Amino acid sequence: MRFLPLLLIAWPLAEVAAFVMVGREIGVLSTIGLVILTALAGSILLRIQGFGVLQRVRSEMDAGRDPGRELANGAMILFAGVLLLLPGFLTDIVGILLFIPPVREAVWRLVKGRIRIFTNVGEAGGHARAGHGAQTIDLDPEDYSSAPDPESPWRRVERDK
Secondary structure, three states, X not given: OOOHHHHHHHHHHHHHHHHXXXXXXXXXXXXXXXXXXXXXXXXXXXXXXXXXXXXXXXXXXXOOOOOHHHHHHHHHHHXXXXXXXXXXXXXXXXXXXXXXXXXXXXXXXXXXXXXOOOOOOXXXXXXXXXXXXXXXXXXOHHHOOOOOOOOOHHHHHHHHO
């Protein structure tokens, strides 16, 4: 954390230097085309890999396992996509590296002791799933109706106005 201010100053300067060096080697239009190409590639990779992460999180939850690792992978993929969308060659390199599963695994091993992911594996969306302690309430036809109830407290509020 103490190097963050230095990083916030050095990173943009390094990006500008990279733009100048690449532009000098391949030309201005090619450099701009390369930046646009990496942004398009990032959006496509984000879409493809993002759907894969959602499927893996769902399968982990359906199996009753903690999806924390898959959620962390999803966060890294999202971060990688954002880095590829930003103009810059250094951010593109870091973004491409984060799309590679072994690199994400190495990052996960480095940070898993420092973060906590809280999940409720037994429930999905706040509702208990069938077969996991869910209670079924059986209603008779007279217990529910689509006709308006004249004694409803909500109706009384409308009449009082």
